[in-house]
Amino acid sequence: MKKTLLINGNEIEIAQEKNLLEVIRKANIELPTFCYHSELSVYGACRLCLVEIEGRGIQPACSTLPEQGLKIKTHSSKVRAIRKITIELLLAKGGHDCTTCGKSGNCQLQKLAHKLGITHIRFKKEKTISIPDSTAPSIIRDPNKCVLCGDCVRMCSEIQSIGAIDFANRGKDAMVLPAFAKNMNQVECVHCGQCARVCPTGALTIKPEIDPVWQVLNDPSKTVVAQVAPAVRVAIGEEFGFPPGTTCTGQMVSALRNLGFDKVFDTSFTADLTVVEEGNEFIKRFTTQKDLPLFTSCCPAWVKFTEQYYPDLLKNLSSCKSPQQMFGSVAKKLLPGQLNIEKKDLVVVSIMPCTAKKYEARREEFTKDGIQDVDFVITTQELARMIKEGGMDFKNLAPDSFDLPLGFKTGAGVIFGNSGGVSEAVLRYVSEKLEQKKSESYEFKEVRGGDGIREFTTSIAGHEVKMAIVHSLGNARKLVNKIQAGQADYDIVEVMACPGGCIGGAGQPDYSDQSIRNSRTSGLYKNEKMIQLHKSQENPYLQEVMHQLSGSGEEAAKQVHHFLHTSYQTKKRIIKEGIEITSGKLEISVCFGTGCYLKGSQKILTTLLDQVKRDDLQTRVGIKATFCFEKCGKGPVVSFGNKIVTACTPEMALEELKTLLIENEVFS
Amino acid sequence: MSTQAALNFNNLCEILEKHNNDPAKLITILQEIQEVYRYLPEDIMTFVATSLGISPAKVYGVATFYSHFALKPKGKYVIKLCDGTACHVKKSTAILEALQTRLGLNEKNNTSSDGIFTIETVSCLGACGLAPVVMINEEVHGAMTPELALKEIDKIIQQEENKQ
Numbered sequence: 001m002k003k004t005l006l007i008n009g010n011e012i013e014i015a016q017e018k019n020l021l022e023v024i025r026k027a028n029i030e031l032p033t034f035c036y037h038s039e040l041s042v043y044g045a046c047r048l049c050l051v052e053i054e055g056r057g058i059q060p061a062c063s064t065l066p067e068q069g070l071k072i073k074t075h076s077s078k079v080r081a082i083r084k085i086t087i088e089l090l091l092a093k094g095g096h097d098c099t100t101c102g103k104s105g106n107c108q109l110q111k112l113a114h115k116l117g118i119t120h121i122r123f124k125k126e127k128t129i130s131i132p133d134s135t136a137p138s139i140i141r142d143p144n145k146c147v148l149c150g151d152c153v154r155m156c157s158e159i160q161s162i163g164a165i166d167f168a169n170r171g172k173d174a175m176v177l178p179a180f181a182k183n184m185n186q187v188e189c190v191h192c193g194q195c196a197r198v199c200p201t202g203a204l205t206i207k208p209e210i211d212p213v214w215q216v217l218n219d220p221s222k223t224v225v226a227q228v229a230p231a232v233r234v235a236i237g238e239e240f241g242f243p244p245g246t247t248c249t250g251q252m253v254s255a256l257r258n259l260g261f262d263k264v265f266d267t268s269f270t271a272d273l274t275v276v277e278e279g280n281e282f283i284k285r286f287t288t289q290k291d292l293p294l295f296t297s298c299c300p301a302w303v304k305f306t307e308q309y310y311p312d313l314l315k316n317l318s319s320c321k322s323p324q325q326m327f328g329s330v331a332k333k334l335l336p337g338q339l340n341i342e343k344k345d346l347v348v349v350s351i352m353p354c355t356a357k358k359y360e361a362r363r364e365e366f367t368k369d370g371i372q373d374v375d376f377v378i379t380t381q382e383l384a385r386m387i388k389e390g391g392m393d394f395k396n397l398a399p400d401s402f403d404l405p406l407g408f409k410t411g412a413g414v415i416f417g418n419s420g421g422v423s424e425a426v427l428r429y430v431s432e433k434l435e436q437k438k439s440e441s442y443e444f445k446e447v448r449g450g451d452g453i454r455e456f457t458t459s460i461a462g463h464e465v466k467m468a469i470v471h472s473l474g475n476a477r478k479l480v481n482k483i484q485a486g487q488a489d490y491d492i493v494e495v496m497a498c499p500g501g502c503i504g505g506a507g508q509p510d511y512s513d514q515s516i517r518n519s520r521t522s523g524l525y526k527n528e529k530m531i532q533l534h535k536s537q538e539n540p541y542l543q544e545v546m547h548q549l550s551g552s553g554e555e556a557a558k559q560v561h562h563f564l565h566t567s568y569q570t571k572k573r574i575i576k577e578g579i580e581i582t583s584g585k586l587e588i589s590v591c592f593g594t595g596c597y598l599k600g601s602q603k604i605l606t607t608l609l610d611q612v613k614r615d616d617l618q619t620r621v622g623i624k625a626t627f628c629f630e631k632c633g634k635g636p637v638v639s640f641g642n643k644i645v646t647a648c649t650p651e652m653a654l655e656e657l658k659t660l661l662i663e664n665e666v667f668s
Numbered sequence: 669m670s671t672q673a674a675l676n677f678n679n680l681c682e683i684l685e686k687h688n689n690d691p692a693k694l695i696t697i698l699q700e701i702q703e704v705y706r707y708l709p710e711d712i713m714t715f716v717a718t719s720l721g722i723s724p725a726k727v728y729g730v731a732t733f734y735s736h737f738a739l740k741p742k743g744k745y746v747i748k749l750c751d752g753t754a755c756h757v758k759k760s761t762a763i764l765e766a767l768q769t770r771l772g773l774n775e776k777n778n779t780s781s782d783g784i785f786t787i788e789t790v791s792c793l794g795a796c797g798l799a800p801v802v803m804i805n806e807e808v809h810g811a812m813t814p815e816l817a818l819k820e821i822d823k824i825i826q827q828e829e830n831k832q
Contacts, residue, residue: 164723164725166723166728168732170734179728188723581674592715625677
């Protein structure tokens with residue numbers, strides 16, 4: 001027998017819905033909520049989805065089970081009054097100055113206050129005291145606007161498995177903070193920005209770079225070129241009334257020219273370049289069976305994640321720069337000559353679906369002589385705002401096309417924008433290269449799909465190639481742990497930090513509905529179908545650009561490598577010195593990072609301490625327990641003065657201590 | 669001092685081991701660590717987070733939620749002044765003010781600069797029959813007046829001076 005309940009007197013069937021809120025939504029009634037996200041756990045904190053249930057009083061719909069025969073009212077006088085008062089209280093606490101807020105127009109609190117007809121706040125407004133934290137390159141955290149719904153906290157820990165921010169303090173002092181109230185750039189945040197995506201208010205917003213971009217656009221001495229990431233073209237239309245997934249490449253290029261960009265190029269071109277470079281790297285590793293699986297490195301959030309949590313996997317990360325950074329180094333090398341300008345007058349602006357790209361562009365490796373390869377990174381949202389400020393009628397702009405050669409791409413470079421795209425593009429290259437023949441088809445539909453972890457085995461030139469495709473860092477962690485425990489084994493693994501891949505990036509137009517992500521994905525595949533070429537190796541400009549980069553002669557390959565590849569360093573999660581146990585001038589540091597701890601660093605420390613105590617050297621030898629030496633693959637790691645000893649044992653430690661003491665003439 | 673740090677660190681490792689590095693025991697672990705260090709230093713909390721496999725922000729969140737946990741070193745003598753209903757009506761506020769004035773402390777800055785005293789107010793010590801109640805470390809003093817409380821303080825100051 002089918003189960004039903006009554007919503008405002010209408011009988012609604014209960015199907016598979018997990019909670020009352022979903023049943024009510026099915027009945028086409030939109031209940032307000034801050035803290036309910038279908039992708040996150042149910043939290044029940046914001047108390048906005050309250051409904052009146054006959055015989056049970058007021059209950060939050062998100063955390064109530066749908067049961068047979070419930071009689072529900074969604075906007076009774078009582079419910080309305082409570083909702084109103086909740087919003088008024090939220091508005092009274094904190095600094096909600098809408099007109100100057102980065103979230104204005106997309107703010108749930110603002111929309112709700114309007115919907116509920118709140119025209120004045122009956123409560124005394126609290127003085128705001130917290131200073132916004134804008135130290136991170138990607139996200140601004142303004143606690144004055146926080147409504148404590150916890151969406152960001154759950155996104156960061158549940159979906160991304162990081163937990164860079166959490167609730168701190170209690171009661172009226174409660175706040176969402178990074179560990180020890182540090183700044184966002186001092187902790188393990190990977191800049192994916194998903195916290196800002198789910199934040200209903202302006203408490204977490206993307207750090208804009210609109211102003212400096214306007215400034216260079218209006219500076220006649222600068223030549224400003226744009227590179228646009230694949231995922232932007234299928235999402236930007238949403239800001240101008242197009243249905244999600246509509247390809248707006250033509251209007252977008254036209255708008256960029258209108259804004260004053262001198263050249264408009266396509267990051268898909270360097271995505272093609274990435275495919276070839278990464279494909280070659282894979283073939284080399286696959287044929288020698290070295291450093292497998294190969295992990296993709298296009299996603300800067302994933303790269304930072306690996307640097308922080310899995311230092312022993314850094315050798316498995318592809319050494320290829322991401323398409324954004326490949327574009328940056330190619331542009332800064334080739335364009336000054338081609339456009340007849342000085343390098344310092346060339347400005348490269350990226351338009352990305354991503355907030356982590358802002359961080360990536362500022363990584364030290366990508367700055368030469370004080371000049372960044374990519375000068376500014378604006379997100380899809382920011383570009384839309386610039387277009388709106390510029391007063392352009394986006395919908396009716398005459399379509400324009402990218403500049404050549406860095407604007408020419410194949411379909412393979414376009415599908416990079418969604419989960420599975422990189423894998424498919426690389427497969428198209430690797431399969432032809434290994435089989436040494438052209439194939440008629442180009443699609444590998446098996447790698448497509450929406451699941452967070454997908455596995456796939458294919459046969460190329462008689463070899464079995466095992467692949468995995470994951471999106472969200474929580475899924476990446478699960479998969480990596482499985483690999484490290486020996487329960488899984490792959491040849492190539494694609495990781496995208498954002499749910500759905502770049503199309504679901506935090507810089508994209510706001511969305512809460514997963515179906516929007518799916519529309520963008522199918523938009524990209526549709527877009528690819530309209531492009532003539534589908535395999536990166538068929539891009540006629542690749543060879544030309546490679547040649548220009550390298551010149552000819554023996555050094556050529558090295559040159560290309562220099563421009564297109566990078567290296568990685570292990571990173572500490574939290575900027576922090578170690579624990580000082582004895583204080584002396586001769587420094588010994590024992591690593592207590594997770595890797596070393598498990599391998600027995602405590603035994604080493606105790607042995608050293610005992611010895612130092614026996615020789616009464618506590619004032620001369622300074623022993624520290626540090627958090628990470630960033631050499632976790634070879635733990636336990638101990639440093640004696642400047643000497644770093646890996647795979648240390650208690651015996652080795654005693655021997656090294658003796659040497660250190662003799663060298664420093666404590667012993668003779 | 670340095671041997672003390674070594675001892676403390678060994679204690680810390682023992683506490684973590686005793687609780688099997690189980691994140692579900694975080695509160696107990698933090699309580700025991702606070703016994704060792706008299707407060708929860710930042711580096712120790714990071715160490716605990718690493719050992720338990722949780723994020724430092726989570727540990728910080730728990731440590732800042734409970735007023736029992738101190739993020740700054742507490743004094744050698746922690747004076748807990750009860751301000752529950754019974755103590756309050758028996759004029760506990762006057763005792764608090766007397767103590768604060770004597771030690772030059774206030775609600776925000778509640779530990780003396782020599783690290784000897786910390787003054788805290790608590791909601792109820794469960795000894796309402798003895799109201800107003802002051803606890804100095806583990807010792808309970810009932811039916812207090814500002815004068816009696818100050819006498820106790822002076823006793824401690826004298827003791828500490830004699831030690832030096």
